[in-house]
Amino acid sequence: MASFIQLLVSGLATGAIYALVAVGFTLLWQTSQTINFAQGEFVMLPAFFILAAMNADAPFWLAALIGLALAVVILGALFKIVIVDPMLRYGVLPLVISTIALSLFLKESVKDFYSSQAQPFPALVAATDLQFFGAVISTQSLVVLAVAIATIVMLHVLLNNTRLGRAMQATAQNPTLALILGVPVRRMVLYAFLINAALVAIASILISPIYLAKFTNGETLGMAAFTAAIIGGFNQVRGAIVGGVLLGVLDNLSAAYLSSQYRGAFPLLILVAVILLRPQGLLGRFEERTV
Amino acid sequence: MARLMARLGFLASVIAAGFGLASPALAQPTVYIPAILELSGAGAVSGTNFRDGMLMAIEEINAKGGILGRKINNQLLDTQSDASISRAQVQKVLDNNPHVILGPVFSGSVLVSMLLTQQAEIPQIVGGEAAAITQKAHPSIFRTSFGQQFSMPKIANYIRDGIKAKTVAVLWVNNDFGKGGRDNFNKEMAARNIKVVADVSTESGQADFSADVVKIKAANADAIFVYTNEEESARFLREAKKQGIKAPLIGETTLLGQKVIELAGEAANGVRGHVGLTVDAPIPAVKEFAERFRKRFNYVCDHNGIKGYTAVYFIKHVTEKVGKFDSKAFAAAAHGITISPNQEPNILMEATWDKNGDIDRESFLGEVVNGQQKIVEILPKLGK
Numbered sequence: 001m002a003s004f005i006q007l008l009v010s011g012l013a014t015g016a017i018y019a020l021v022a023v024g025f026t027l028l029w030q031t032s033q034t035i036n037f038a039q040g041e042f043v044m045l046p047a048f049f050i051l052a053a054m055n056a057d058a059p060f061w062l063a064a065l066i067g068l069a070l071a072v073v074i075l076g077a078l079f080k081i082v083i084v085d086p087m088l089r090y091g092v093l094p095l096v097i098s099t100i101a102l103s104l105f106l107k108e109s110v111k112d113f114y115s116s117q118a119q120p121f122p123a124l125v126a127a128t129d130l131q132f133f134g135a136v137i138s139t140q141s142l143v144v145l146a147v148a149i150a151t152i153v154m155l156h157v158l159l160n161n162t163r164l165g166r167a168m169q170a171t172a173q174n175p176t177l178a179l180i181l182g183v184p185v186r187r188m189v190l191y192a193f194l195i196n197a198a199l200v201a202i203a204s205i206l207i208s209p210i211y212l213a214k215f216t217n218g219e220t221l222g223m224a225a226f227t228a229a230i231i232g233g234f235n236q237v238r239g240a241i242v243g244g245v246l247l248g249v250l251d252n253l254s255a256a257y258l259s260s261q262y263r264g265a266f267p268l269l270i271l272v273a274v275i276l277l278r279p280q281g282l283l284g285r286f287e288e289r290t291v
Numbered sequence: 292m293a294r295l296m297a298r299l300g301f302l303a304s305v306i307a308a309g310f311g312l313a314s315p316a317l318a319q320p321t322v323y324i325p326a327i328l329e330l331s332g333a334g335a336v337s338g339t340n341f342r343d344g345m346l347m348a349i350e351e352i353n354a355k356g357g358i359l360g361r362k363i364n365n366q367l368l369d370t371q372s373d374a375s376i377s378r379a380q381v382q383k384v385l386d387n388n389p390h391v392i393l394g395p396v397f398s399g400s401v402l403v404s405m406l407l408t409q410q411a412e413i414p415q416i417v418g419g420e421a422a423a424i425t426q427k428a429h430p431s432i433f434r435t436s437f438g439q440q441f442s443m444p445k446i447a448n449y450i451r452d453g454i455k456a457k458t459v460a461v462l463w464v465n466n467d468f469g470k471g472g473r474d475n476f477n478k479e480m481a482a483r484n485i486k487v488v489a490d491v492s493t494e495s496g497q498a499d500f501s502a503d504v505v506k507i508k509a510a511n512a513d514a515i516f517v518y519t520n521e522e523e524s525a526r527f528l529r530e531a532k533k534q535g536i537k538a539p540l541i542g543e544t545t546l547l548g549q550k551v552i553e554l555a556g557e558a559a560n561g562v563r564g565h566v567g568l569t570v571d572a573p574i575p576a577v578k579e580f581a582e583r584f585r586k587r588f589n590y591v592c593d594h595n596g597i598k599g600y601t602a603v604y605f606i607k608h609v610t611e612k613v614g615k616f617d618s619k620a621f622a623a624a625a626h627g628i629t630i631s632p633n634q635e636p637n638i639l640m641e642a643t644w645d646k647n648g649d650i651d652r653e654s655f656l657g658e659v660v661n662g663q664q665k666i667v668e669i670l671p672k673l674g675k
Contacts, residue, residue, distance in 0.1 A: 003505045006534065010501035116335040118522045120554050127557075129535060138533040210529075211498040212522060212554055216332065220498060255502035261465065261492045263502070 002134035007252045013141040014210075015248020016148030020203040021225035022232065022240035023155065024196035029234055030172035031192035034084055035096050038103035039200065040222020045106055046071040046204035047121055047213040048114050060122050068201045076197030080190055103218065110215040121208035144206045151202055152241055155195070159237065168192060227267050231274050233284020242283055246270075321364035322357070322616055324349075324606065325384040326393040327404065332372025333496045336521040336550045337396040337595045341418050342367065343588045344599030345393060348637065358607050359616070370395050374403040381407045381415075389413055390616050391606050396595060398424060399467035405429050414622050416602045418595060421471035425647040431622030433605070433648040435598035436544070437567045439475040441649065445670060446516070446543050446565040447479035449656060454539055454563075456513035460489035462503060462527065464519040469493075472518040472543065488512050497523055500530040507536070514539045517546050521593075525554030532558035539563060547657050547664050548593040559659045566655045568594035571664045576632055576639045597639065604637040605630065605644075643672065 021043055028034040036042070046067045053063035083102060087095040123140050124147070130137045159165035170178040171188040179185045203221075211217050224247060232243025247267050255263035280286045326345055329338030346365070353362045366384065370377035377400035384392060385407060391414045395401055398421030405424065408415040414431040417424065422440040425432060450456050459480060463473040473490070480487055489510030491503050504527070507515055515538050517527060524546050531540065542564035545551065549570070552559045566572075570581035570592055580600065584592045606621075608630050613620045629643040642652040656668040 003509055007502060007505055010499070014499055111331050116331040117339060117550070118336070118525070118554060120556065127529075127533060129533065136533070136535045140533070210526075212526065214522070216496065217498075220496070252499070252502045256505050260503060260506070264494065 002136075003256070004253075005133060005135035006137065007256050008249060009135075009137050009141050009145070011249035011252035012245060013144040013148075013248070014207075014252070015228075015245035016145050016152075017203050017207045017244075018221075018224050018228045018248050019241045019244025020148055020151060020199045020206075021221060022228040022244045023152065023237050024199045025225060025229040026234055026237050026240045027192045027196050027199075030237075031168065031189045032080075032084060032088065033092055034088070035092065035099070036196075037096060037099040037222065037226075038106060038218075039225060040218030040220070041103045041106040042071075042075045042197070042200040042218070043203045043207065043221045043225075044213075044215065044218040045075065045110065046201040047119075047208040047217075048110050048215075050205070050208075051119055051121065051213060052114070054122075064205055067205070068198065071201035071204075072194050072197045074197075075200060076194040077190065079197070080193040084193070103222070107215050107218060114215070116215065118212040118214040121213045123209035124205070140209065144210075147202065147206060151199065155199075155237070158195075164191070224267070227271050230281060231267075231271055233281025235285050236281070236283050239281050239283035243281065246282075320361050322359075322361040322610075323364045323366070323387055323389045324391050324393060324603075325366040325368065325387070325389050327368045327370055327377055327380045327384065327400075328394040329372045329396050329400070330367070330369035332370075333520060333522070334370070334372035334395075334397045334400075336593070337418065338370070338372070338394075340550075340593050340595035341394065341396050341599035341602075344584065344592060344596035344601075345603055346599075347584060347587055348600045348603035351637070352603065352607055358610050359614070361616070363603075370397070370400050372397060372400075374399045377401075378403045378407065380404075385411050385413060390610070390618060391416060391621065393599070393602055393606075394418060396598075397466070397468065398471060401432075402427075402467055405432055408432070412622075413618050414625065416605065418598050418602075419468065421467045422475055423467070423471060425649045429648070431618070431625075431648070433625055433644055434650045435602045435605075436594065436650065437654065438649050439472045441651070441673060442543050442565060442567055442654070443472065443475040443479045445654060446541065447476070447483055447485075449563075449565060450480075450514055450516070450541060451483045451485060453656070454514045454541065456485060456539075458486045458488045458510075458512045458514075460491070460507045460510045460512035460515045460538075461487055462489075462491045462493060462507060462515065462517050462519065464495055464497075464523055465492045466495050468520070469495075469518055476516060476518065493519060493523060493527075495520065495523070498526060500527045501534070503527070504530045504534045504536065507531075508534060512538055514541050516541050518543060519545070521545055521548055521550045522554065524548075524551045525559075528555040528558040528562065544568065544594055547659055549591045549664070550593055552659055552662055552664065557662070560661065562659045564657065565670075566594070566657045566664070566666070568597045569655060569657065569664060569666065570594075570597065571657070571666055572640075572655055573666055573669070574640060576636065580637075580639055601638055601642070604635055605642075608635045608638065641672075 049070045050063045050067035053066040087098045125143050128139045167183045168188045175185050228243035228247045229240045233239025254266040349363045368380040377395045381404040396418030398419035401417045401419035409429045416433050463469040540562045544567045609625045613624050626646050630638045631641040651672050654670045655666045657666050
């Protein structure tokens, strides 16, 4: 039982980070039909912004704010203006290829200009443990879980309980109608990109102490978040949250109780099952498209 | 007239340069020794340490006139820690007739690429530790560190006599290095009647070790043997500390490496094990090398840095013994050779290469104390 609780908490913490990244996937898709295959590298990069700031003698809290600000500007605004806007008019596929190219560019740039080696990254709290029904629960896992949940709750409140959020939802559901009704659609789309950038920066701060900051981190994270978004439902924010958490927990439990050798296969098996049995994802909305 | 002569002289020098006859410096012959290393990907820590040690040795040798009067022409190629890329890179350098090839470090990459050097009969000095590397009848493969068939008996003796363990849990990385180490380790455990109560495979590049640590912890073994690469070792140690593992954590060289200590922080304290090579060895030549390395590259090198450095001096010594740049003669002369610091000071420690290319030299038992590797015992050469 103690082992199960430990695995559950650890899986929830990892899953919550996947959820943050997966939510970003769904936000961009809903508002601008952008599938960002550089999303994993977007999580990797802010950790290096922060480390660079710390190398310039900034304290961690200031470095984290600098990292967040740089992420919002570069991975939010610049990404939209320089890559998405010019490419989107040619359809989804050229944009997908552009984001794949961007992921390679970001990865190689970090390798060349910072380091090819993993870097230690400071944790939000000191490594202490709590005893809970015989299970040793790390405060780091609890803080990761708390920050991720708080971020998702704030996002939920923003999207559902504010005028801005409703305008963003209207843009996601029907941009033409939203424009007729006076919603500044272009600005709403930009906000979605900025929110995605903030989410990946937070995910970066949460996961880098566990994964260590390394230029290849995006490969695992991007794939996990993409899988989570599809399992949960690519067109629903709540679907991405469920998908992320489910993936984190199942990954841990399957590695411990079934087989650690095949742990990488279990998420993909679930993905295949979801695509076969419920193509719109667990909480996704069925969409019909004319060809 | 003088201006005309000057112009003619300039013209003559341009033409001469075009034919490669410009100056003695440009015309000086070199010896081509390329290196295929893990400069990015999961093996970047190992590969970059090996590279920097190697570059330091090359700079020193070239500054003193090179090998047999020829400066070393070194080309660096990145395997990206990928076996198929390493094979392609070895093929690429073989087309340029190298004297010797250095690398790769990852055993999987060595096992794939060594078939090419075997066909070409070009000596290959590798950093890989998988036992299989020197068991494939390659006539000119040479190690820079212990193969697992040599290091595992030492670690097994330590677990039996030092830790006095009756049961052990094994955590290993599922690649050629890890699988080879795990197979040899389990064989040595069986020979000493020590029961393996948990056998946990992990993936190269794995980030989350919580499930693996839960499994290991549940096994309640007297000791835990960890055999993964640097970054995974650090992640495992952090998770083991988080989950309050109390059993001794035992490793073989990598687990006590400088990069692992740096990445794992306090979680590395208390780790023990066998160390084939270390800059913390109580040997003046090694300490002096470590200091020069730190000044040159601004970080503390690990065992791979020593491997890269001594590999180049191994090439220099054997080539000078042969007296010419002949790859086949090099391989013949290197088998069975013993190089002592008296003969070649920069070999750092006396080393012997056997007929298979396996290396034998002194090694160490170590422990991480307050973020520093501390050597507690020197183990003699196996041949002594």
